[in-house]
Every structure is written in structure tokens, then in C-alpha cells.
Amino acid sequence: MTAPKDGSSPDNAWPVRTVARKIADWVHRLGTVWVEGQVTQISARPGTSTAFLTLRDPSADVSMTVTCPTGLLRSVEPPLRDGASIVVQAKPTFFLGRGTISLRATEIRSVGIGELLARIERLRKLLGAEGLFARERKRRLPFLPKGIGLITGRASAAERDVLVNAHARWPSARIQVLNTAVQGVQAVPQILRALSTLDRDPGVEVIVIARGGGSVEDLLPFSDEALCRAVAAAGTPVVSAIGHEPDTPLLDHVADLRCSTPTDAGKRIVPDVAEESQRVRQMRDRGRRALHGWVDTQRRLLDQIRSRPVLADPFAPIERRHDDIGRHREHGRRAILSTLSSEQSALASARARLTALGPAATLTRGYAVVQFSDAGGNLKVLRSVSEIEDGTPLRVRVADGAVTATITGVEEGEGR
Incomplete structure (x- = not known):
């Protein structure tokens, strides 16, 4: 194993005094600092020249020992007490014999109410x-x-x-x-x-x-x-x-x-149980009143609907409509009969005129219709004597029938 540059190794370990001295050298090089904290313990025994107090960080579980001349501690106004906030000018010091670090104060200032x-x-x-x-x-x-x-x-x-x-x-x-x-x-x-x-x-x-x-x-x-x-x-x-x-x-x-x-x-x-119970009772009463009011309103509405004629006597409108239908049916029947009678009268009048103008009426007055057969055997009405000759068979139609005759002679000129 390679030894560190500082010269210590498992085989060449430093004595405690050497380590303590080196730590003291490092600490002493820090110089003077201003530290703020709260006083937790004060020890200034009569007859001693050094006073001890503990300075604690109010926001963390961290504290340090502070030493100072007894005269410096007694000169602080107002006198220090536990819990007081102070600002200390001190130099970190490492004690070789105990292996501890403390602050050696040269000035102590109380933090007044105004500063706080x-x-x-x-x-x-x-x-x-x-x-x-x-x-x-x-x-x-x-x-x-x-x-x-x-x-x-x-x-x-x-x-x-x-x-x-x-x-x-x-x-x-x-x-x-x-x-x-x-x-x-x-x-x-x-x-x-x-x-x-x-x-x-x-x-x-x-x-x-x-x-x-x-x-x-x-x-x-x-x-x-x-x-x-x-x-x-x-x-x-x-x-x-x-x-x-x-x-x-x-x-x-x-x-x-x-x-x-x-x-x-x-x-x-927490809420007040009495107030909440009262509020529940009030809400229950309001709900009950609201429900009763709604039921009463709906009941009145039903009564109004039920009192309407269509619901009070539902068959009355049907009966009225039945009577109306009967009247309309009778009216329609009379109108149809009147129309039929009028048309029948018109038809009879037309028939009478047609009868009077028709050939049958003429025949009844003594006239006759004379017909002869043409070359094709078809009956034709005789209109002129020039259309026939002697011996031509004729058919003579009168009012109540027809007779046949034969031409025995022709006389011209009487009808002109």
C-alpha cells in the first residue's frame, strides 16, 4: 500500500498529539468570526478569570462552547440570561488536552428588542x-x-x-x-x-x-x-x-x-355540535315545509283539473257530439233528398221535351216513316220518290207498329 503524501501510514501512524496539533493549526488559521445565537448555559464562578457559556443555534440542534474573560461577561448590559440572543466576536480555539473546539470571545453584544x-x-x-x-x-x-x-x-x-x-x-x-x-x-x-x-x-x-x-x-x-x-x-x-x-x-x-x-x-x-344539530333540525323543518307546500300545490292543481267539465262529466261531450252527429246526418239526408228530387224533376222535364221532340211522338200524331232496301239490302228512309220505282217493297212504320207495302205507282209534284 502506498503511503499518503502526509507521511502517515498503518506502519507509520501519527501520535494523537501530532493529529491534535495539526487540527489546532487548521482551526487557528480560521481567524476571528462574528457568531450569533442564543445563550443556554452561563458559568462564571467567583474567583475565576474565565467564564463559560453555551451558544446555541435557535433553528438547529447545534451548539458551541464560548469562553471569555469574566469581566467581559459582567460588562454586558443588560446582564445575560438563558435564552438571550447575542452576537459574539470570537476566535475558534482547539484545546489539545481535551481535543475540543470552543470560541474565545473578545466582544459580546446583546441583541436588543429594536434589533430583534x-x-x-x-x-x-x-x-x-x-x-x-x-x-x-x-x-x-x-x-x-x-x-x-x-x-x-x-x-x-x-x-x-x-x-x-x-x-x-x-x-x-x-x-x-x-x-x-x-x-x-x-x-x-x-x-x-x-x-x-x-x-x-x-x-x-x-x-x-x-x-x-x-x-x-x-x-x-x-x-x-x-x-x-x-x-x-x-x-x-x-x-x-x-x-x-x-x-x-x-x-x-x-x-x-x-x-x-x-x-x-x-x-x-371543529364545528359546534349544538349548532349543527340545530341546523339539521332547521333544514329538516324547511324540507318538511317545502314538501308539504309542494304536495298542497299539486293537490290544488289536481282539484282544478278534476273540476273541469271534461273530467267532471266525461260522457257529456260525447253525448253532445252524438246529438251534433244526428243533426248533421239529418241535415245531410234532407240535402241529398232535395238534390235527388230536383234532379228527378229536371230529368222528367228533359224526358218530356225529348219525348215531344222524338220520332215516336211524331208518329202518334199520324205521321209514318217509310223505309226501303237499297242495293245492299240495308233499310234507308225514303226521302224522295226518285229513290224508288214501281214494285219496290217498302216498310212503313207507324206509332204502334210497322206494315209492308209495294210501290204500284209514283206521283210527283204534290209536296212542292
């Missing part, structure tokens, strides 16, 4: 510009969530207010409580873990983050950037119930619903 508020305002503008406060991204709470997650302090008034008011409105509401720190350096990491746990639970449909009122410093965790972004990214609707009406941490703007107090949150996450 200014930082919150800057963060407010940043998150607002990113759209985390937009109304359209906020989700509506379910009407009756099957499960509710509550993140609050252990045995706190906020927990009691949410539980009492929610169960008073809906006794069967299922509320899962996760107790966390709600102020100090442990608050943000614990709330983030609780939020992640409840957000992964499919049985939780609403998450409530609740805390009673407090000072600006006490409510700082609820304006933390990491917490605000985690709430905005949560898949479950989040309700913010922090402090009292004047308290407005950034969490109120990011949450899907802001409640003025934990008591208000307990009233808004």
Missing part, C-alpha cells in the same frame, strides 16, 4: 416577497377533521384552552397532543420535529400550534425562518394560535388560519 424587531421585519418582507403569505396558497380547514394534532407546552393554559373548547363543541373530537418547549433555544427544534411527526400521520387533518401570550423574546421562536418555511411546506393545514390578539409572530402570516388565542383555535377547528 428589525430582523423580524426584514424576514417578514423576505417571506412575503417569496409568496409565503399569499392568500391563494392558504388551505381551507376540513369541516370535521378526523384527527387534530396539537403542538403546545406541557400542562400549559394553551393546551387546556384548546382541549376544553374543542371538546365542548365536539365531544368526540380526536386530538393528539405533542408537548414541546414553546420558548427558549429548544423551542424551534422541538416544534419542527413535532410538526414533521404530525404532518406524516395520515390520521391528522389539522395541526394547531398554540402558546399563551408573552414578551417579544418569548415569542421569538414563532418568528423563526426555519419554522415558517416548514409550516409553509407542510402538507397538512396548520392553525396558528400564538399569544393574544396584539401578538403577531410571523407564524400567524404563514399558517393557513390565524386564531387570536388558543381558546379561539379550539372553537374554530
Whole structure:
């Protein structure tokens, strides 16, 4: 195996002191840095020249030890206490004997209320510009969530207010409580873990983050950037119930619903069973009245239809039509008879005229029709004496029959 360039190898390993010295050289080359965090532990024993404190990141489970002269610690105004936000100018230091890294502070500045508020305002503008406060991204709470997650302090008034008011409105509401720190350096990491746990639970449909009122410093965790972004990214609707009406941490703007107090949150996450029961009764009464009104309207409509003559006496129109048919039939019969009589009279008159003008009537007055046979044997009416000669057979037709005769002589000129 080829040895590394630094000269260490399994056969030529460095002593612990060498490694520690090299690490110390690397750390010491970092130089002076400005560090911001929250104070969690302060140790300044009387008679000692060095004070110790722990500086913790409020948004992560990370901390470092800070050492400083006791006089520097005592000169800070106002005096430092646990949970205070400070800015430290320090140089990273590696202690060879213990193999630990700490920060050696040369200056400590307290972050005042004005600076905290200014930082919150800057963060407010940043998150607002990113759209985390937009109304359209906020989700509506379910009407009756099957499960509710509550993140609050252990045995706190906020927990009691949410539980009492929610169960008073809906006794069967299922509320899962996760107790966390709600102020100090442990608050943000614990709330983030609780939020992640409840957000992964499919049985939780609403998450409530609740805390009673407090000072600006006490409510700082609820304006933390990491917490605000985690709430905005949560898949479950989040309700913010922090402090009292004047308290407005950034969490109120990011949450899907802001409640003025934990008591208000307990009233808004579940419906009121009494109000809903009353609403059901009202809807039932309205439905009953509407149905009765519809039935009454239809009944009156049926009565009106049934009172019409065609339905009151259905045979009367038929009888009237029967009488009309009888009258029309009689009228048609008389019209036909009148027409037949008129036509018969006209026919008789025509027959009489025809009879008077016909040959039979002429024959009855004494006239006769004389016919002779031509060369072809056909009978022809004799119109002139020149058409016959003596011996020609004739047929003489009179009114009541016909006789035959033979020409015995012809006399001309009498008819002229």
C-alpha cells in the first residue's frame, strides 16, 4: 500500500498529539468570526478569570462552547440570561488536552428588542416577497377533521384552552397532543420535529400550534425562518394560535388560519355540535315545509283539473257530439233528398221535351216513316220518290207498329 503524501501510514501512524496539533493549526488559521445565537448555559464562578457559556443555534440542534474573560461577561448590559440572543466576536480555539473546539470571545453584544424587531421585519418582507403569505396558497380547514394534532407546552393554559373548547363543541373530537418547549433555544427544534411527526400521520387533518401570550423574546421562536418555511411546506393545514390578539409572530402570516388565542383555535377547528344539530333540525323543518307546500300545490292543481267539465262529466261531450252527429246526418239526408228530387224533376222535364221532340211522338200524331232496301239490302228512309220505282217493297212504320207495302205507282209534284 502506498503511503499518503502526509507521511502517515498503518506502519507509520501519527501520535494523537501530532493529529491534535495539526487540527489546532487548521482551526487557528480560521481567524476571528462574528457568531450569533442564543445563550443556554452561563458559568462564571467567583474567583475565576474565565467564564463559560453555551451558544446555541435557535433553528438547529447545534451548539458551541464560548469562553471569555469574566469581566467581559459582567460588562454586558443588560446582564445575560438563558435564552438571550447575542452576537459574539470570537476566535475558534482547539484545546489539545481535551481535543475540543470552543470560541474565545473578545466582544459580546446583546441583541436588543429594536434589533430583534428589525430582523423580524426584514424576514417578514423576505417571506412575503417569496409568496409565503399569499392568500391563494392558504388551505381551507376540513369541516370535521378526523384527527387534530396539537403542538403546545406541557400542562400549559394553551393546551387546556384548546382541549376544553374543542371538546365542548365536539365531544368526540380526536386530538393528539405533542408537548414541546414553546420558548427558549429548544423551542424551534422541538416544534419542527413535532410538526414533521404530525404532518406524516395520515390520521391528522389539522395541526394547531398554540402558546399563551408573552414578551417579544418569548415569542421569538414563532418568528423563526426555519419554522415558517416548514409550516409553509407542510402538507397538512396548520392553525396558528400564538399569544393574544396584539401578538403577531410571523407564524400567524404563514399558517393557513390565524386564531387570536388558543381558546379561539379550539372553537374554530371543529364545528359546534349544538349548532349543527340545530341546523339539521332547521333544514329538516324547511324540507318538511317545502314538501308539504309542494304536495298542497299539486293537490290544488289536481282539484282544478278534476273540476273541469271534461273530467267532471266525461260522457257529456260525447253525448253532445252524438246529438251534433244526428243533426248533421239529418241535415245531410234532407240535402241529398232535395238534390235527388230536383234532379228527378229536371230529368222528367228533359224526358218530356225529348219525348215531344222524338220520332215516336211524331208518329202518334199520324205521321209514318217509310223505309226501303237499297242495293245492299240495308233499310234507308225514303226521302224522295226518285229513290224508288214501281214494285219496290217498302216498310212503313207507324206509332204502334210497322206494315209492308209495294210501290204500284209514283206521283210527283204534290209536296212542292
